[in-house]
Amino acid sequence: MxxxxxxxxxxxxxxxxxxxxxxxxxxxxxxxxxxxxxxxxxxxxxxxxxxxxxxxxxxxxxxxxxxxxxxxxxxxxxxxxxxxxxxxxxxxxxxxxxxxxxxxxxxxxxxxxxxxxxxxxxxxxxxxxxxxxxxxxxxxxxxxxxxxxxxxxxxxxxxxxxxxxxxxxxxxxxxxxxxxxxxxxxxxxxxxxxxxxxxxxxxxxIDKIGLALLVIWVGSLQIMLDKGKELDWFNSGEIIILTAVALVSFIYFIIWELGDDHPVVDLSLFKGRNFSGGVVAISVAYGLFFGSLVILPLWLQTQIGYTATEAGKVMAPVGIFAILLSPVVGKLLPKIDARYVASTAFLIFALVFFMRSRFTPDVDTMTLMIPTIIQGAAMAMFFIPLTSIILSGLSPEKIPAAAGLSNFVRIMFGGMGTSLTSTLWDNRSALHHAQLAEHSGPGNPAFTAAVQGMQAQGMSEQGAWAVIERTLSVQAGTLGATDIFYMSAILFLLLIGLVWMTKPSRSAAPVDAGGAH
Missing domain, CATH: 1.20.1250.20 (MFS general substrate transporter like domains)
Known part of the structure; x- marks a missing residue:
């Protein structure tokens, strides 16, 4: 090859x-x-x-x-x-x-x-x-x-x-x-x-040591991310051991691969400004996007009372603009700087997540679907130009290794985005619940009036407390989710700076595409 x-x-x-x-x-x-x-x-x-x-x-x-x-x-x-x-x-x-x-x-x-x-x-x-x-x-x-x-x-x-x-x-x-x-x-x-x-x-x-180190650090990291929430993260000895193994083997892997004559993973690709900048931008963005794919349907089902099918229908329209606009972006890309297209995608992503950060527990389906539909446009302008930047200027024999390494980093960030987002959601929801609970209880006139009002309608005192507790949980869960959406919007804006650290790219691998077989 x-x-x-x-x-x-x-x-x-x-x-x-x-x-x-x-x-x-x-x-x-x-x-x-x-x-x-x-x-x-x-x-x-x-x-x-x-x-x-x-x-x-x-x-x-x-x-x-x-x-x-x-x-x-x-x-x-x-x-x-x-x-x-x-x-x-x-x-x-x-x-x-x-x-x-x-x-x-x-x-x-x-x-x-x-x-x-x-x-x-x-x-x-x-x-x-x-x-x-x-x-x-x-x-x-x-x-x-x-x-x-x-x-x-x-x-x-x-x-x-x-x-x-x-x-x-x-x-x-x-x-x-x-x-x-x-x-x-x-x-x-x-x-x-x-x-x-x-x-x-x-x-x-074959670089046997490099391969063994790769298996150890990736396997440990992936299992740690998948099982972290279930085992309560660093309160678990198992998670601490997996993290230590992943970190030590990762450091040894980098040192070994940089010094080996025939490395199993070509880390020298990161010397290229377009490759390194493009890979970090696409991977962080993918992690944020994938995290929202987990949080949004979970929030809808656990807090807002949507069924799995209804939550799926809210998420499905994301594909409409993605499918319609992808060929248009592909046609325009050779004529314009890919960095402008990628920056536009990140601006749209930031807008979408800002709109989601305004959601409330009584949000209606149309309000939920509008950002999802708009997000499809961002997705069409996100993968194609960034892949174009990553592969631009590479010789034909480097393309499979570059595509493999960039997809690997993106997949890893997707997994990290899923785990970190769900953990952050739990932590922010617990914090908001504690803050809301401080303002409820017998000492609060509004709380007392609400309990008395429900008791007047024939509800027991315990039943009234349970209703208020459920309301607090839904409000806290919603605030936790909107915090994450707001943080994601800011991160998407910051990623635009990373895109502009790369060199101009007008088409995907203009030198090499013809021979990239």
Whole structure:
């Protein structure tokens, strides 16, 4: 993979280009869908397997851990086996793992199959980016990334809706079986179009120590983030040990990789201003976005009384503008500075989160949906230009490693965003509850009047206290959520400064896109 086998392969045209784009996009869709489709099916899976919902969450954790470890290995694996062979092998093994998940007789077998599924899924996303960029002319590379971006935006929204529908109307194994026809078609179409466009392979020794350190620190960090809230964070000896292991092995990993001749992860990419600035911006923004994906439906269901389906409907419109605007952004990107587009996205995100910071417990559905609809526009202008900045100016042989490393950092920040946001929400809600409780009680005339009013309607004193306590909890939970939305709005504004630390970029990898296969 140190360079294409021919000096320059021409871009695809006509039917092969359409079929190639469809195949690569379907593979990514299947991959991203699977990271979220199981979430709503955990009650059904754990009930069927005779385990607690807490044990059932390992179905999600196991996929996330193995996936996070395998993504940054893309660069080394591509050099060893070639882009096309590695991509198709990943798809076929993903299909096999999906089948094994569906027929799993116990939770242990299901978790093992999910570990395999996550591990083989790792190279699929970065390689789809590299193969897609190689299929289009440099001038149309923004359009290529737009098609790619649409699949990564739609899949997380469809996952919970599709997973819930399948679990309600069929049986949970079908959330895995649906991957089989999609994967087989994607593998066949990719091979038929890209088999002549294989990248050159180089036999490199595997960096065993670097790989071991990567597995240890990523695995420890991911488990710590997943289990932190459940185990009360640093009040748990288990969490403290996991944190220490993750930190020490991470430091050793950095030192080892920087000194090794054939590192398993190419950290030298961070020397590039565009790569480092773009990766930090896209990762922090993704963490904030993913945190809101967790908080908003949870707040709606636990505090405002929405059902899971109703909360899903409030979240679903985010895809409307994302799908409509992605091709427009892709078309415009070669003509304008990507930094302007990314800055506009962050301004819209800041507006969306500011609007959410004004929510109250009696908020109506339309008020909830307006920021969600607007957020779709920000998403369309967020992934594509930042990916364009990250990959700009890189030589063809660096693209799979760069795409793998940037996706790895983004995925890790998504996990951190989820854990930190839910913990912060709990802490802010508890603080607001304590502050509100100080102003209630028999010493407060308004409180006494409210209790007496409910007693006059036939309610017992305990019942009246319970109603007021519930009101306080809803108010505290809402204030905690709006605090997070407000903080997110400020952070999005600060990220604009990071975008402008990168150099001008007018299209995704203008030099390399033609050879990024």
């Amino acid at each position: 140190a360079g294409p086998p021919r000096p320059a392969l021409p871009p695809l045209t006509g039917a092969p280009l359409v079929l190639g784009t469809l195949a690569l996009s379907l593979a990514v869709f299947m991959n991203v869908l699977d990271s979220s489709i199981a979430n709503v099916s955990i009650p059904a899976i754990s009930g069927d397997m005779g385990v607690s919902p807490q044990q059932g969450t390992w179905v999600i954790t196991s996929f996330a851990v193995s996936n996070a470890i395998s993504v940054p290995l893309t660069g080394w694996l591509t050099m060893r086996f070639g882009q096309v062979r590695l991509f198709i092998t990943s798809i076929l093994l993903f299909v096999l793992a999906s089948f094994l998940c569906g027929i799993a007789p116990s939770i242990e077998v299901l978790i093992a199959a999910r570990v395999l599924q996550g591990a083989v899924a790792g190279p699929m996303i970065p390689l789809s980016q590299a193969l897609l960029l190689g299929s289009y002319t440099p001038a149309k590379s923004g359009m290529a990334l737009a098609f790619w971006g649409m699949t990564t935006l739609v899949a997380p929204i469809m996952g919970p809706l599709l997973g819930g529908w399948i679990s309600d109307n069929y049986t949970w194994p079908w959330i895995f079986y649906i991957n089989i026809p999609i994967g087989v078609f994607a593998a066949w179409a990719t091979w038929s179009i890209y088999k002549e466009r294989e990248s050159k392979t180089v036999r490199l020794p």
